[in-house]
Amino acid sequence: MNTISALFRRELKSYFATPVAYVFIVIFLVLMSTFTFYLGNFYERGQADLAPFFVFHPWLYLLLVPAIAMRLWAEERKTGSIELLMTLPITPWQAVLGKYLAAWAFTGVALLLTFPIWITVNYLGDPDNGAIVAAYIGSFLMAGGFLAIGACLSATTRNQVIAFVITVVVCFVFLASGFPMVLDFFTSWAPQTLVDGIASLSFLTHFENISKGVIDLRDLIYFGLLISAFLYANTIVLRWKQAE
Amino acid sequence: MLKIENLTKRYGSHTVVDDLSFCCAPGEVLGFLGPNGAGKSTTMKMVTGFVPPTVGRISICGHDIDQAPLEARRCIGYLPEGAPCYPEMTPRSFLEFVADIRHLTGTDRNTRLDSVIEALHLAPVLNQSIDTLSKGFKRRVGLAQAIIHDPEVLILDEPTDGLDPNQKHEVRELIRSMATNKMIVLSTHILEEVEAVCTRAIIIANGSILADDTPEQLARRSRYHNAVRLSVGANENLDQAQAALAQLVSIDGVEVDPSSRTITVLAGAQTRDGETWQEVFDLISRQNWDITSLQLETGQLDQVFREITGGSHA
Numbered sequence: 003m004n005t006i007s008a009l010f011r012r013e014l015k016s017y018f019a020t021p022v023a024y025v026f027i028v029i030f031l032v033l034m035s036t037f038t039f040y041l042g043n044f045y046e047r048g049q050a051d052l053a054p055f056f057v058f059h060p061w062l063y064l065l066l067v068p069a070i071a072m073r074l075w076a077e078e079r080k081t082g083s084i085e086l087l088m089t090l091p092i093t094p095w096q097a098v099l100g101k102y103l104a105a106w107a108f109t110g111v112a113l114l115l116t117f118p119i120w121i122t123v124n125y126l127g128d129p130d131n132g133a134i135v136a137a138y139i140g141s142f143l144m145a146g147g148f149l150a151i152g153a154c155l156s157a158t159t160r161n162q163v164i165a166f167v168i169t170v171v172v173c174f175v176f177l178a179s180g181f182p183m184v185l186d187f188f189t190s191w192a193p194q195t196l197v198d199g200i201a202s203l204s205f206l207t208h209f210e211n212i213s214k215g216v217i218d219l220r221d222l223i224y225f226g227l228l229i230s231a232f233l234y235a236n237t238i239v240l241r242w243k244q245a246e
Numbered sequence: 247m248l249k250i251e252n253l254t255k256r257y258g259s260h261t262v263v264d265d266l267s268f269c270c271a272p273g274e275v276l277g278f279l280g281p282n283g284a285g286k287s288t289t290m291k292m293v294t295g296f297v298p299p300t301v302g303r304i305s306i307c308g309h310d311i312d313q314a315p316l317e318a319r320r321c322i323g324y325l326p327e328g329a330p331c332y333p334e335m336t337p338r339s340f341l342e343f344v345a346d347i348r349h350l351t352g353t354d355r356n357t358r359l360d361s362v363i364e365a366l367h368l369a370p371v372l373n374q375s376i377d378t379l380s381k382g383f384k385r386r387v388g389l390a391q392a393i394i395h396d397p398e399v400l401i402l403d404e405p406t407d408g409l410d411p412n413q414k415h416e417v418r419e420l421i422r423s424m425a426t427n428k429m430i431v432l433s434t435h436i437l438e439e440v441e442a443v444c445t446r447a448i449i450i451a452n453g454s455i456l457a458d459d460t461p462e463q464l465a466r467r468s469r470y471h472n473a474v475r476l477s478v479g480a481n482e483n484l485d486q487a488q489a490a491l492a493q494l495v496s497i498d499g500v501e502v503d504p505s506s507r508t509i510t511v512l513a514g515a516q517t518r519d520g521e522t523w524q525e526v527f528d529l530i531s532r533q534n535w536d537i538t539s540l541q542l543e544t545g546q547l548d549q550v551f552r553e554i555t556g557g558s559h560a
């Protein structure tokens with residue numbers, strides 16, 4: 003536990019040691035509010051809720067989360083610090099978890115900093131704050147899912163750009179399997195169970211469920227399993243890369 | 247005790263480390279010597295558990311690196327090749343991080359931090375990002391993290407690479423001062439370093455051990471071991487001196503460098519220590535030569551190194 007916490011603190015501190023973290027947070031907040039207020043017709047809808055805010059999260063995450071995840075392992079490999087890290091008395095699991103949790107906490111901070119939007123909607127009307135909290139949790143879980151994929155893929159290369167691109171592609175697949183377009187294509191010929199199966203693999207389906215304000219155990223299990231699977235794969239990739 | 251048995255590493259069909267076996271006991275400073283690409287770093291990566299061996303066993307203070315990696319690594323301090331660090335951190339936060347990972351706490355933690363900062367003279371740069379440090383300071387930060395937990399085993403991959411002569415001297419002093427109760431394995435291609443700090447030298451090339459001995463014993467293998475070198479004054483006849491020296495009984499040959507008027511008298515293989523010296527000395531006294539310098543050679547490690555690794559030089 004101490005070990006994971008030491009790894010976590012080092013990693014999180016390193017985000018804020020350079021301007022990159024601040025630039026990232028500013029970009030995140032600017033994009034979030036631009037999308038919400040201009041594209042989401044926040045005012046014109048005349049409804050006091052945050053639907054136009056949350057609806058863009060999957061798409062913003064698709065670009066922003068891989069940008070956080072890409073450096074997690076690729077940079078360690080590039081500078082050679084991975085040799086230092088992995089010869090300290092720590093297990094691969096501790097290393098993977100410490101780094102992952104720090105990156106997740108960082109996205110959590112960025113997400114929390116969107117609170118003025120939540121204050122605005124409370125000022126303008128009388129929203130269902132319980133549903134908003136649920137949607138925030140859903141959004142955070144979805145960010146965690148993207149991050150786990152990105153962390154795992156970042157361990158496969160020493161090139162951050164490559165890590166970014168393959169993460170965006172894989173994350174896009176996980177989003178796209180929930181598109182109405184994609185699902186319609188399958189509905190025309192595939193049995194309903196297959197269509198449901200594909201839909202249930204998508205971030206979109208589970209995020210939309212939660213952002214309606216209902217935290218279903220199945221959605222939590224989905225994100226929990228997805229994150230665990232990719233972090234486990236991350237430890238495998240690390241071991242496998244070290245041997246070659 | 248550090249014990250390495252039949253260590254082999256293959257990358258594809260390329261055998262980088264080939265059936266290496268050796269032990270290292272407390273008090274020993276083992277110099278790992280070899281040309282570039284000999285497999286020194288790869289061996290160290292396997293010993294510290296970073297790279298898994300293709301074949302072989304490694305035991306560190308009784309812990310198998312494969313079976314009990316955490317216990318084994320707790321006993322090791324490791325400076326990887328090039329002393330990689332986290333560039334955005336300061337030496338202070340970096341050393342504190344390593345201290346935390348090593349579970350140092352309370353006053354022990356502070357004492358150890360202070361002691362490595364002092365031993366490696368890091369105080370002036372403690373709060374500056376590692377990124378901005380000179381190569382010498384970076385190397386010393388790497389050394390500091392390796393010794394922070396006062397490990398039983400120290401594995402140092404080219405510890406003085408990139409240091410200036412004063413810093414090299416200081417690091418060697420530090421290594422020597424720690425040697426009494428530790429097992430230290432260091433790799434280098436600097437021969438004077440081996441003579442300066444190592445109690446034992448292993449010469450490897452192409453992944454195999456070619457020699458394993460004390461630096462003194464290795465130097466004895468040199469053709470210059472027990473050789474006598476003298477410079478003859480300007481008013482003496484160099485050829486006559488050479489001819490007279492060549493008549494001596496205990497010798498193996500005479501080399502002359504006319505430009506510096508230096509003659510090197512090589513000792514024969516079976517001669518006792520000091521025998522050739524005595525003969526040369528007596529001859530000089532008898533002939534009453536004008537000699538500007540006279541010295542006894544103990545042997546040249548670099549020449550032995552070249553001879554032993556000769557085939558593998560690119």
Ligand SMILES: Nc1ncnc2c1ncn2[C@@H]1O[C@H](COP(=O)(O)OP(=O)(O)O)[C@@H](O)[C@H]1O
Pocket residue numbers: 246257262280281282283284285286287288289
């Ligand atoms: N990951 C790797 N894949 C393939 N070959 C490698 C790898 N790492 C090292 N080598 C090769 O192993 C040989 C020994 O390298 P190294 O152990 O770094 O030598 P040294 O430290 O003695 O200079 C070199 O020929 C190097 O090219």
Ligand SMILES: [Mg+2]
Pocket residue numbers: 286287288327403
């Ligand atoms: Mg090397």
